[in-house]
Amino acid sequence: xxxxxxxxxxxxxxxxxxxxxxxxxxxxxxxxxxxxxxxxxxxxxxxxxxxxxxxxxxxxxxxxxxxxxxxxxxxxxxxxxxxxxxxxxxxxxxxxxxxxxxxxxxxxxxxxxxxxxxxxxxxxxxxxxxxxxxxxxxxxxxxxxxxxxxxxxxxxxxxxxxxxxxxxxxxxxxxxxxxxxxxxxxxxxxxxx
Amino acid sequence: xxxxxxxxxxxxxxxxxxxxxxxxxxxxxxxxxxxxxxxxxxxxxxxxxxxxxxxxxxxxxxxxxxxxxxxxxxxxxxxxxxxxxxxxxxxxxxxxxxxxxxxxxxxxxxxxxxxxxxxxxxxxxxxxxxxxxxxxxxxxxxxxxxxxxxxxxxxxxxxxxxxxxxxxxxxxxxxxxxxxxxxxxxxxxxxxxxxxxxxxxxxxxxxxxxxxxxxxxxxxxxxxxxxxxxxxxxxxxxxxxxxxxxxxxxxxxxxxxxxxxxxxxxxxxxxxxxxxxxxxxxxxxxxxxxxxxxxxxxxxxxxxxxxxxxxxx
Numbered sequence: 298x299x300x301x302x303x304x305x306x307x308x309x310x311x312x313x314x315x316x317x318x319x320x321x322x323x324x325x326x327x328x329x330x331x332x333x334x335x336x337x338x339x340x341x342x343x344x345x346x347x348x349x350x351x352x353x354x355x356x357x358x359x360x361x362x363x364x365x366x367x368x369x370x371x372x373x374x375x376x377x378x379x380x381x382x383x384x385x386x387x388x389x390x391x392x393x394x395x396x397x398x399x400x401x402x403x404x405x406x407x408x409x410x411x412x413x414x415x416x417x418x419x420x421x422x423x424x425x426x427x428x429x430x431x432x433x434x435x436x437x438x439x440x441x442x443x444x445x446x447x448x449x450x451x452x453x454x455x456x457x458x459x460x461x462x463x464x465x466x467x468x469x470x471x472x473x474x475x476x477x478x479x480x481x482x483x484x485x486x487x488x489x490x
Numbered sequence: 491x492x493x494x495x496x497x498x499x500x501x502x503x504x505x506x507x508x509x510x511x512x513x514x515x516x517x518x519x520x521x522x523x524x525x526x527x528x529x530x531x532x533x534x535x536x537x538x539x540x541x542x543x544x545x546x547x548x549x550x551x552x553x554x555x556x557x558x559x560x561x562x563x564x565x566x567x568x569x570x571x572x573x574x575x576x577x578x579x580x581x582x583x584x585x586x587x588x589x590x591x592x593x594x595x596x597x598x599x600x601x602x603x604x605x606x607x608x609x610x611x612x613x614x615x616x617x618x619x620x621x622x623x624x625x626x627x628x629x630x631x632x633x634x635x636x637x638x639x640x641x642x643x644x645x646x647x648x649x650x651x652x653x654x655x656x657x658x659x660x661x662x663x664x665x666x667x668x669x670x671x672x673x674x675x676x677x678x679x680x681x682x683x684x685x686x687x688x689x690x691x692x693x694x695x696x697x698x699x700x701x702x703x704x705x706x707x708x709x710x711x712x713x714x715x716x717x718x719x720x721x722x723x724x725x726x727x728x729x730x731x732x733x734x735x736x737x738x739x740x741x742x743x744x745x746x747x748x749x750x751x752x753x754x755x756x757x758x759x760x761x762x763x764x765x766x767x768x769x770x771x772x773x774x775x776x777x778x779x780x781x782x783x784x785x786x787x788x789x790x791x792x793x794x795x796x797x798x799x800x801x802x803x
Contacts, residue, residue, distance in 0.1 A: 325596070325599065325600070327599055327600075328599060347697060347698055347702075347716050348702070348705075348712065351712050351715045351716065352709075352712055378704075378708055378709070379705070379709055379712065380702070381658070381698045381701075381702030381703070381705055381716070382552065382658065382659075382702060382703045382704075383658040383662070383697075383698040383702065384658050384659070384662035384663045384672075385658075385662065385696060385698075387662065387663075388662050388665065388672045388673055389673075397663075401552060401554075404554050405554050408554050414554065414708075415708045415709075416553075416704060416707045416708035417555075419707045420550070420553040420554070420555040420704070420707070421555060423549060423550055423553065423555060424550050424555040424556060427544075427545060427547070427550050427556070431544035431545060432513045432516065432517060432544065432545040433513045433545050433547075433549045433550060434513040434514055434516075434517040434518060435517065436516075436517045437517070439785075440517055440518065440520060440785070443520055443521075443782050443784060443785055444520045446778065446779055446782075447520050447521060447524040447779060447780065447782055448524070448779075449520055449523065449524060450541075453511055453516055453541060453543075454541060454543070454544055455541035455542060457542065458541065458542045458543065458544050458571075459544070461542075461567065461614040461616075462544050462564065462567070464613055464614050465560065465563045465564060465567060465610055465611075465613070465614065466560055468563070468610050468613055469557060469559035469560040469563050469610055470557050470559060470560065471556055471557060471560040474555070474556065474557050474560075475555070478555060
Protein backbone atom coordinates (compact mmCIF):
# COMPACT_ATOMS: atom_id res chain seq x y z
CA UNK A 298 0.00 0.00 0.00
CA UNK A 299 2.86 2.37 0.76
CA UNK A 300 3.40 5.14 -1.78
CA UNK A 301 1.38 3.47 -4.49
CA UNK A 302 0.45 6.86 -5.94
CA UNK A 303 4.04 8.01 -5.91
CA UNK A 304 3.38 10.99 -3.70
CA UNK A 305 5.94 10.23 -1.05
CA UNK A 306 8.94 11.34 -3.07
CA UNK A 307 11.02 14.04 -1.52
CA UNK A 308 10.14 17.56 -2.62
CA UNK A 309 12.28 19.01 -5.42
CA UNK A 310 13.63 21.75 -3.20
CA UNK A 311 15.14 19.10 -0.95
CA UNK A 312 12.98 20.02 2.04
CA UNK A 313 10.80 17.49 3.76
CA UNK A 314 7.70 19.28 2.47
CA UNK A 315 5.73 17.59 -0.24
CA UNK A 316 3.88 19.90 -2.57
CA UNK A 317 2.27 17.31 -4.81
CA UNK A 318 -0.04 16.02 -2.10
CA UNK A 319 -0.61 19.51 -0.74
CA UNK A 320 -1.52 20.83 -4.19
CA UNK A 321 -3.95 18.00 -4.71
CA UNK A 322 -5.72 18.53 -1.42
CA UNK A 323 -5.77 22.33 -1.23
CA UNK A 324 -7.67 23.31 -4.35
CA UNK A 325 -8.96 26.75 -3.40
CA UNK A 326 -5.65 28.49 -2.91
CA UNK A 327 -6.91 32.03 -3.44
CA UNK A 328 -8.59 32.05 -0.01
CA UNK A 329 -6.09 32.95 2.72
CA UNK A 330 -7.90 30.58 5.05
CA UNK A 331 -6.82 27.65 2.85
CA UNK A 332 -3.12 28.53 2.93
CA UNK A 333 -2.06 25.77 5.29
CA UNK A 334 1.64 26.56 4.87
CA UNK A 335 0.83 29.33 7.35
CA UNK A 336 0.22 26.78 10.11
CA UNK A 337 2.86 27.16 12.83
CA UNK A 338 1.71 24.12 14.80
CA UNK A 339 0.54 26.02 17.88
CA UNK A 340 -2.08 23.39 18.70
CA UNK A 341 -4.89 25.78 19.62
CA UNK A 342 -7.13 23.75 17.30
CA UNK A 343 -6.45 20.61 19.34
CA UNK A 344 -7.14 22.33 22.65
CA UNK A 345 -10.59 23.50 21.60
CA UNK A 346 -11.59 20.44 19.52
CA UNK A 347 -14.48 18.36 20.97
CA UNK A 348 -13.40 15.26 19.03
CA UNK A 349 -9.82 15.58 20.32
CA UNK A 350 -11.07 15.61 23.90
CA UNK A 351 -12.70 12.20 23.48
CA UNK A 352 -10.56 10.46 20.83
CA UNK A 353 -7.16 10.41 19.10
CA UNK A 354 -8.25 13.00 16.54
CA UNK A 355 -5.55 15.65 16.24
CA UNK A 356 -5.97 18.40 13.61
CA UNK A 357 -2.45 19.76 14.23
CA UNK A 358 -0.83 16.43 13.34
CA UNK A 359 -3.11 16.02 10.34
CA UNK A 360 -1.99 19.40 8.95
CA UNK A 361 1.64 18.43 9.53
CA UNK A 362 1.16 15.15 7.70
CA UNK A 363 -0.47 16.95 4.77
CA UNK A 364 2.47 19.35 4.50
CA UNK A 365 5.00 16.53 4.74
CA UNK A 366 3.09 14.47 2.18
CA UNK A 367 2.35 11.56 4.52
CA UNK A 368 -0.49 10.59 2.21
CA UNK A 369 -1.07 7.02 3.27
CA UNK A 370 -0.93 7.75 6.96
CA UNK A 371 -3.55 10.49 6.67
CA UNK A 372 -5.94 8.86 4.24
CA UNK A 373 -5.82 5.43 5.81
CA UNK A 374 -6.40 6.67 9.34
CA UNK A 375 -9.81 6.61 10.93
CA UNK A 376 -9.04 9.96 12.50
CA UNK A 377 -10.03 12.11 9.54
CA UNK A 378 -13.58 10.76 9.92
CA UNK A 379 -13.86 11.97 13.52
CA UNK A 380 -13.99 15.76 12.92
CA UNK A 381 -17.26 17.30 14.13
CA UNK A 382 -17.18 20.09 11.57
CA UNK A 383 -17.98 22.47 14.44
CA UNK A 384 -15.67 25.28 13.27
CA UNK A 385 -14.44 25.94 16.80
CA UNK A 386 -10.87 25.49 15.52
CA UNK A 387 -11.38 27.82 12.59
CA UNK A 388 -12.56 30.80 14.58
CA UNK A 389 -9.78 30.29 17.13
CA UNK A 390 -6.93 29.61 14.69
CA UNK A 391 -4.45 32.52 14.80
CA UNK A 392 -4.01 32.16 11.02
CA UNK A 393 -7.76 31.74 10.40
CA UNK A 394 -7.17 28.40 8.69
CA UNK A 395 -10.25 26.53 7.49
CA UNK A 396 -9.46 23.16 9.08
CA UNK A 397 -12.96 21.65 8.57
CA UNK A 398 -12.60 22.30 4.83
CA UNK A 399 -9.19 20.59 4.82
CA UNK A 400 -10.64 17.58 6.62
CA UNK A 401 -13.47 17.42 4.10
CA UNK A 402 -11.00 17.47 1.19
CA UNK A 403 -9.08 14.64 2.85
CA UNK A 404 -12.27 12.62 3.27
CA UNK A 405 -13.15 13.05 -0.41
CA UNK A 406 -9.62 12.03 -1.40
CA UNK A 407 -9.70 8.99 0.92
CA UNK A 408 -13.01 7.83 -0.52
CA UNK A 409 -11.87 8.29 -4.13
CA UNK A 410 -8.76 6.21 -3.45
CA UNK A 411 -10.88 3.42 -2.08
CA UNK A 412 -10.11 3.79 1.61
CA UNK A 413 -13.24 2.47 3.17
CA UNK A 414 -15.42 4.81 5.17
CA UNK A 415 -17.53 3.71 8.10
CA UNK A 416 -21.16 4.66 7.72
CA UNK A 417 -20.96 4.74 3.94
CA UNK A 418 -23.96 2.42 3.70
CA UNK A 419 -26.17 4.83 5.64
CA UNK A 420 -25.02 7.79 3.58
CA UNK A 421 -25.64 5.88 0.38
CA UNK A 422 -29.28 5.57 1.43
CA UNK A 423 -29.45 9.33 1.94
CA UNK A 424 -27.88 9.86 -1.49
CA UNK A 425 -30.34 7.51 -3.21
CA UNK A 426 -33.21 9.17 -1.36
CA UNK A 427 -32.04 12.57 -2.57
CA UNK A 428 -32.04 11.30 -6.14
CA UNK A 429 -35.45 9.65 -5.89
CA UNK A 430 -37.41 12.20 -3.84
CA UNK A 431 -35.41 15.44 -3.94
CA UNK A 432 -34.70 15.40 -0.22
CA UNK A 433 -32.14 13.67 2.01
CA UNK A 434 -34.39 12.60 4.88
CA UNK A 435 -37.12 10.12 3.87
CA UNK A 436 -40.72 11.14 4.58
CA UNK A 437 -42.25 8.60 6.98
CA UNK A 438 -45.88 7.81 7.69
CA UNK A 439 -45.92 9.42 11.12
CA UNK A 440 -44.62 12.68 9.71
CA UNK A 441 -47.16 12.59 6.87
CA UNK A 442 -49.89 12.44 9.52
CA UNK A 443 -48.36 15.30 11.47
CA UNK A 444 -47.98 17.44 8.34
CA UNK A 445 -51.68 16.91 7.61
CA UNK A 446 -52.65 17.96 11.14
CA UNK A 447 -50.46 21.06 10.82
CA UNK A 448 -52.24 22.02 7.60
CA UNK A 449 -49.25 21.41 5.36
CA UNK A 450 -49.12 19.64 2.00
CA UNK A 451 -48.02 16.02 2.20
CA UNK A 452 -44.96 16.41 -0.01
CA UNK A 453 -43.57 19.90 -0.63
CA UNK A 454 -41.40 18.81 -3.59
CA UNK A 455 -43.02 18.44 -7.01
CA UNK A 456 -42.34 15.65 -9.47
CA UNK A 457 -40.91 18.22 -11.90
CA UNK A 458 -38.35 19.37 -9.34
CA UNK A 459 -37.24 15.78 -8.74
CA UNK A 460 -36.99 15.22 -12.50
CA UNK A 461 -34.81 18.35 -12.91
CA UNK A 462 -32.60 17.16 -10.06
CA UNK A 463 -32.26 13.83 -11.83
CA UNK A 464 -31.02 15.57 -14.99
CA UNK A 465 -28.53 17.63 -12.96
CA UNK A 466 -27.31 14.53 -11.15
CA UNK A 467 -26.80 12.59 -14.36
CA UNK A 468 -24.96 15.57 -15.83
CA UNK A 469 -22.66 16.07 -12.83
CA UNK A 470 -21.88 12.46 -12.00
CA UNK A 471 -23.91 11.81 -8.85
CA UNK A 472 -25.23 8.50 -10.19
CA UNK A 473 -21.73 7.30 -11.05
CA UNK A 474 -20.46 8.36 -7.64
CA UNK A 475 -23.25 6.48 -5.85
CA UNK A 476 -22.48 3.35 -7.90
CA UNK A 477 -18.80 3.73 -7.00
CA UNK A 478 -19.70 3.91 -3.29
CA UNK A 479 -21.84 0.80 -3.70
CA UNK A 480 -18.84 -1.04 -5.18
CA UNK A 481 -16.69 0.00 -2.21
CA UNK A 482 -19.26 -1.46 0.16
CA UNK A 483 -19.42 -4.69 -1.84
CA UNK A 484 -15.62 -4.95 -1.84
CA UNK A 485 -15.56 -4.56 1.91
CA UNK A 486 -18.16 -7.28 2.30
CA UNK A 487 -16.09 -9.66 0.16
CA UNK A 488 -12.96 -8.85 2.18
CA UNK A 489 -14.78 -9.79 5.36
CA UNK A 490 -15.83 -13.14 3.94
CA UNK B 491 -17.36 42.51 18.51
CA UNK B 492 -21.03 42.58 19.46
CA UNK B 493 -23.96 43.00 17.14
CA UNK B 494 -23.18 43.66 13.48
CA UNK B 495 -25.30 46.80 13.01
CA UNK B 496 -24.78 46.94 9.27
CA UNK B 497 -26.19 43.44 8.79
CA UNK B 498 -29.06 44.07 11.21
CA UNK B 499 -30.02 47.19 9.25
CA UNK B 500 -30.21 45.17 6.01
CA UNK B 501 -32.62 42.48 7.27
CA UNK B 502 -35.96 43.23 5.58
CA UNK B 503 -39.04 43.26 7.82
CA UNK B 504 -41.70 43.96 5.23
CA UNK B 505 -42.48 42.78 1.75
CA UNK B 506 -42.76 39.08 1.19
CA UNK B 507 -40.53 36.17 2.06
CA UNK B 508 -39.89 32.69 0.78
CA UNK B 509 -39.20 30.15 3.53
CA UNK B 510 -36.33 27.87 2.50
CA UNK B 511 -37.35 24.29 3.23
CA UNK B 512 -34.99 22.11 5.22
CA UNK B 513 -35.00 18.30 5.07
CA UNK B 514 -35.04 17.71 8.84
CA UNK B 515 -37.67 20.39 9.32
CA UNK B 516 -39.94 19.13 6.53
CA UNK B 517 -39.62 15.43 7.27
CA UNK B 518 -38.95 15.19 11.02
CA UNK B 519 -40.19 18.35 12.74
CA UNK B 520 -42.74 19.93 10.37
CA UNK B 521 -43.81 22.23 13.22
CA UNK B 522 -40.79 24.47 12.63
CA UNK B 523 -42.06 25.54 9.22
CA UNK B 524 -45.66 25.82 10.42
CA UNK B 525 -44.57 28.04 13.32
CA UNK B 526 -42.47 30.25 11.04
CA UNK B 527 -45.58 30.83 8.90
CA UNK B 528 -47.64 31.76 11.98
CA UNK B 529 -44.99 34.18 13.27
CA UNK B 530 -44.85 35.96 9.92
CA UNK B 531 -48.65 36.00 9.75
CA UNK B 532 -48.87 37.61 13.18
CA UNK B 533 -46.42 40.29 12.03
CA UNK B 534 -48.49 40.94 8.90
CA UNK B 535 -45.72 39.75 6.57
CA UNK B 536 -46.74 37.79 3.49
CA UNK B 537 -45.17 34.52 2.44
CA UNK B 538 -44.77 33.09 -1.05
CA UNK B 539 -44.26 29.44 -1.82
CA UNK B 540 -43.19 27.11 -4.63
CA UNK B 541 -43.05 23.32 -4.92
CA UNK B 542 -39.90 23.53 -7.05
CA UNK B 543 -37.30 23.73 -4.27
CA UNK B 544 -35.34 20.59 -3.45
CA UNK B 545 -33.11 19.77 -0.47
CA UNK B 546 -30.01 22.02 -0.21
CA UNK B 547 -27.78 19.02 -0.84
CA UNK B 548 -25.36 19.94 1.95
CA UNK B 549 -25.68 16.75 3.93
CA UNK B 550 -24.89 14.45 1.03
CA UNK B 551 -21.94 16.62 -0.05
CA UNK B 552 -20.36 16.87 3.38
CA UNK B 553 -20.91 13.15 3.93
CA UNK B 554 -18.80 12.72 0.72
CA UNK B 555 -21.66 10.91 -0.99
CA UNK B 556 -22.21 13.58 -3.64
CA UNK B 557 -19.66 15.17 -6.02
CA UNK B 558 -19.00 18.88 -5.66
CA UNK B 559 -20.49 19.63 -9.08
CA UNK B 560 -23.83 18.06 -8.14
CA UNK B 561 -23.84 19.95 -4.86
CA UNK B 562 -23.15 23.33 -6.50
CA UNK B 563 -25.66 22.78 -9.32
CA UNK B 564 -28.38 21.74 -6.83
CA UNK B 565 -27.96 24.97 -4.86
CA UNK B 566 -27.77 27.07 -8.03
CA UNK B 567 -31.00 25.47 -9.20
CA UNK B 568 -32.70 26.29 -5.91
CA UNK B 569 -31.55 29.91 -6.15
CA UNK B 570 -32.87 30.17 -9.70
CA UNK B 571 -36.22 28.68 -8.63
CA UNK B 572 -36.61 31.06 -5.71
CA UNK B 573 -35.62 34.21 -7.60
CA UNK B 574 -38.75 33.64 -9.66
CA UNK B 575 -41.02 34.03 -6.61
CA UNK B 576 -39.25 36.22 -4.04
CA UNK B 577 -36.29 38.53 -3.56
CA UNK B 578 -35.67 37.50 0.05
CA UNK B 579 -35.83 34.22 1.88
CA UNK B 580 -35.76 33.13 5.48
CA UNK B 581 -33.68 30.09 6.35
CA UNK B 582 -34.81 27.96 9.30
CA UNK B 583 -31.81 25.62 9.39
CA UNK B 584 -28.15 26.34 10.21
CA UNK B 585 -26.92 23.81 7.69
CA UNK B 586 -28.99 25.28 4.83
CA UNK B 587 -27.78 28.77 5.78
CA UNK B 588 -24.18 27.67 5.91
CA UNK B 589 -24.47 25.81 2.61
CA UNK B 590 -26.07 28.75 0.80
CA UNK B 591 -23.35 31.03 2.14
CA UNK B 592 -20.61 28.56 1.20
CA UNK B 593 -21.98 28.40 -2.34
CA UNK B 594 -21.95 32.19 -2.73
CA UNK B 595 -18.44 32.43 -1.30
CA UNK B 596 -17.05 29.72 -3.57
CA UNK B 597 -18.71 30.96 -6.78
CA UNK B 598 -17.64 34.53 -6.04
CA UNK B 599 -14.05 33.43 -5.52
CA UNK B 600 -14.05 31.14 -8.55
CA UNK B 601 -16.16 32.65 -11.36
CA UNK B 602 -15.47 29.62 -13.58
CA UNK B 603 -17.62 27.57 -11.18
CA UNK B 604 -20.52 29.91 -11.94
CA UNK B 605 -20.04 29.29 -15.67
CA UNK B 606 -19.91 25.56 -14.98
CA UNK B 607 -23.13 25.45 -12.93
CA UNK B 608 -24.91 27.52 -15.55
CA UNK B 609 -23.85 25.06 -18.21
CA UNK B 610 -25.49 22.30 -16.18
CA UNK B 611 -28.58 24.40 -15.47
CA UNK B 612 -29.02 25.13 -19.17
CA UNK B 613 -29.94 21.45 -19.63
CA UNK B 614 -33.08 22.07 -17.59
CA UNK B 615 -33.68 25.54 -19.01
CA UNK B 616 -32.62 27.46 -15.92
CA UNK B 617 -30.01 30.08 -15.07
CA UNK B 618 -28.38 31.26 -11.88
CA UNK B 619 -27.46 34.87 -11.20
CA UNK B 620 -25.63 35.89 -8.10
CA UNK B 621 -27.17 38.25 -5.61
CA UNK B 622 -30.76 38.09 -6.87
CA UNK B 623 -32.10 36.52 -3.68
CA UNK B 624 -31.09 37.67 -0.23
CA UNK B 625 -31.13 35.01 2.49
CA UNK B 626 -31.48 35.59 6.20
CA UNK B 627 -31.39 33.25 9.15
CA UNK B 628 -34.68 33.09 11.06
CA UNK B 629 -32.80 33.78 14.32
CA UNK B 630 -31.46 37.13 13.15
CA UNK B 631 -34.87 38.05 11.75
CA UNK B 632 -36.47 37.26 15.13
CA UNK B 633 -33.78 39.32 16.83
CA UNK B 634 -34.70 42.29 14.66
CA UNK B 635 -38.45 42.07 15.40
CA UNK B 636 -38.10 40.99 19.06
CA UNK B 637 -39.71 44.13 20.51
CA UNK B 638 -42.75 43.79 18.24
CA UNK B 639 -43.07 40.11 19.16
CA UNK B 640 -42.82 40.97 22.87
CA UNK B 641 -45.87 43.23 22.44
CA UNK B 642 -47.87 40.46 20.74
CA UNK B 643 -47.16 37.45 22.97
CA UNK B 644 -49.93 35.98 25.13
CA UNK B 645 -47.56 34.22 27.56
CA UNK B 646 -44.19 35.48 28.72
CA UNK B 647 -41.11 33.70 29.97
CA UNK B 648 -41.10 35.32 33.44
CA UNK B 649 -39.27 33.18 35.97
CA UNK B 650 -38.20 30.62 33.37
CA UNK B 651 -34.59 29.74 32.74
CA UNK B 652 -33.68 29.26 29.10
CA UNK B 653 -30.48 27.74 27.70
CA UNK B 654 -29.77 28.88 24.15
CA UNK B 655 -27.70 26.86 21.70
CA UNK B 656 -26.40 28.65 18.60
CA UNK B 657 -25.14 25.62 16.72
CA UNK B 658 -21.95 25.32 14.69
CA UNK B 659 -23.04 25.99 11.13
CA UNK B 660 -24.35 29.44 11.63
CA UNK B 661 -22.12 32.08 13.20
CA UNK B 662 -18.90 30.11 13.34
CA UNK B 663 -19.01 28.73 9.81
CA UNK B 664 -20.20 32.01 8.28
CA UNK B 665 -18.29 34.80 10.09
CA UNK B 666 -18.55 36.93 6.91
CA UNK B 667 -22.32 37.26 7.31
CA UNK B 668 -22.81 36.74 11.02
CA UNK B 669 -24.99 39.13 12.99
CA UNK B 670 -23.08 38.62 16.24
CA UNK B 671 -19.60 37.69 17.37
CA UNK B 672 -18.94 34.07 16.28
CA UNK B 673 -16.79 33.47 19.37
CA UNK B 674 -19.11 34.75 22.06
CA UNK B 675 -22.57 35.51 20.68
CA UNK B 676 -25.29 36.89 22.95
CA UNK B 677 -28.12 37.97 20.62
CA UNK B 678 -30.35 34.97 21.38
CA UNK B 679 -29.99 35.65 25.12
CA UNK B 680 -31.18 39.17 24.36
CA UNK B 681 -34.26 37.77 22.58
CA UNK B 682 -35.05 35.57 25.61
CA UNK B 683 -34.71 38.57 27.93
CA UNK B 684 -37.01 40.65 25.74
CA UNK B 685 -39.62 37.88 26.03
CA UNK B 686 -39.27 37.96 29.82
CA UNK B 687 -37.04 34.93 30.31
CA UNK B 688 -33.75 34.46 32.13
CA UNK B 689 -31.00 33.11 29.86
CA UNK B 690 -28.64 30.77 31.68
CA UNK B 691 -24.91 31.00 31.31
CA UNK B 692 -23.72 27.40 31.00
CA UNK B 693 -20.21 26.05 30.67
CA UNK B 694 -20.60 24.17 27.38
CA UNK B 695 -22.42 26.92 25.46
CA UNK B 696 -19.94 26.75 22.55
CA UNK B 697 -19.96 22.96 22.35
CA UNK B 698 -21.46 21.18 19.33
CA UNK B 699 -24.81 19.42 19.92
CA UNK B 700 -23.06 16.16 19.07
CA UNK B 701 -24.36 15.74 15.53
CA UNK B 702 -21.02 16.60 13.93
CA UNK B 703 -22.70 16.28 10.50
CA UNK B 704 -21.88 12.57 10.25
CA UNK B 705 -20.71 11.53 13.72
CA UNK B 706 -24.25 10.67 14.77
CA UNK B 707 -24.02 7.91 12.13
CA UNK B 708 -20.32 7.03 11.99
CA UNK B 709 -19.10 7.51 15.57
CA UNK B 710 -22.20 7.13 17.71
CA UNK B 711 -20.31 6.76 21.00
CA UNK B 712 -18.22 9.84 20.42
CA UNK B 713 -21.31 11.78 19.38
CA UNK B 714 -23.23 10.74 22.50
CA UNK B 715 -20.36 11.73 24.78
CA UNK B 716 -20.43 15.25 23.37
CA UNK B 717 -24.24 15.47 23.62
CA UNK B 718 -24.09 14.24 27.21
CA UNK B 719 -21.55 16.91 28.13
CA UNK B 720 -23.72 19.56 26.51
CA UNK B 721 -27.00 18.55 28.15
CA UNK B 722 -25.44 17.87 31.53
CA UNK B 723 -23.96 21.35 31.70
CA UNK B 724 -27.41 22.80 30.85
CA UNK B 725 -29.22 20.72 33.45
CA UNK B 726 -26.63 21.75 36.05
CA UNK B 727 -27.80 25.36 35.65
CA UNK B 728 -31.38 24.21 36.27
CA UNK B 729 -32.65 25.44 32.91
CA UNK B 730 -36.32 24.79 32.01
CA UNK B 731 -35.82 24.65 28.25
CA UNK B 732 -33.17 24.42 25.54
CA UNK B 733 -33.76 26.73 22.58
CA UNK B 734 -32.01 25.93 19.30
CA UNK B 735 -32.00 27.61 15.90
CA UNK B 736 -31.31 24.52 13.80
CA UNK B 737 -33.59 21.50 13.14
CA UNK B 738 -30.64 19.11 13.15
CA UNK B 739 -29.49 20.33 16.58
CA UNK B 740 -33.10 19.92 17.72
CA UNK B 741 -33.18 16.38 16.39
CA UNK B 742 -29.95 15.41 18.17
CA UNK B 743 -30.61 17.10 21.51
CA UNK B 744 -34.20 15.83 21.54
CA UNK B 745 -33.56 12.22 20.45
CA UNK B 746 -30.25 11.58 22.18
CA UNK B 747 -31.70 12.09 25.68
CA UNK B 748 -33.54 8.76 25.64
CA UNK B 749 -30.35 7.00 24.46
CA UNK B 750 -28.24 8.73 27.10
CA UNK B 751 -30.68 7.60 29.75
CA UNK B 752 -30.33 4.00 28.58
CA UNK B 753 -26.55 4.23 28.86
CA UNK B 754 -26.90 5.93 32.24
CA UNK B 755 -25.14 9.02 30.99
CA UNK B 756 -28.07 11.27 31.87
CA UNK B 757 -30.48 11.16 34.81
CA UNK B 758 -33.08 13.80 34.03
CA UNK B 759 -34.52 15.22 30.86
CA UNK B 760 -35.04 18.71 29.48
CA UNK B 761 -37.40 19.79 26.67
CA UNK B 762 -35.89 21.23 23.47
CA UNK B 763 -37.64 23.65 21.10
CA UNK B 764 -36.66 25.43 17.92
CA UNK B 765 -36.85 29.21 18.43
CA UNK B 766 -39.80 29.47 16.00
CA UNK B 767 -41.72 26.87 18.02
CA UNK B 768 -41.08 28.75 21.26
CA UNK B 769 -42.30 32.04 19.82
CA UNK B 770 -45.40 30.49 18.23
CA UNK B 771 -46.16 28.92 21.61
CA UNK B 772 -45.83 32.31 23.34
CA UNK B 773 -48.09 33.82 20.67
CA UNK B 774 -50.73 31.31 21.79
CA UNK B 775 -50.62 28.71 19.03
CA UNK B 776 -51.58 25.10 19.67
CA UNK B 777 -48.74 22.75 20.76
CA UNK B 778 -50.09 19.85 18.68
CA UNK B 779 -51.65 21.58 15.69
CA UNK B 780 -48.94 24.21 15.11
CA UNK B 781 -45.79 23.26 17.05
CA UNK B 782 -46.08 19.57 16.26
CA UNK B 783 -44.69 18.58 19.67
CA UNK B 784 -45.97 15.04 19.09
CA UNK B 785 -42.86 14.58 16.94
CA UNK B 786 -40.52 15.25 19.88
CA UNK B 787 -39.20 12.25 21.82
CA UNK B 788 -38.42 14.31 24.92
CA UNK B 789 -41.77 15.60 26.23
CA UNK B 790 -42.32 19.36 25.93
CA UNK B 791 -45.39 19.36 28.23
CA UNK B 792 -43.43 20.03 31.48
CA UNK B 793 -42.34 23.33 29.98
CA UNK B 794 -45.81 24.17 28.62
CA UNK B 795 -47.33 23.59 32.08
CA UNK B 796 -44.90 26.07 33.62
CA UNK B 797 -45.68 28.55 30.86
CA UNK B 798 -49.46 28.40 31.44
CA UNK B 799 -48.96 30.25 34.74
CA UNK B 800 -47.49 33.18 32.81
CA UNK B 801 -50.62 34.36 30.96
CA UNK B 802 -50.55 38.04 30.03
CA UNK B 803 -53.90 39.71 30.80
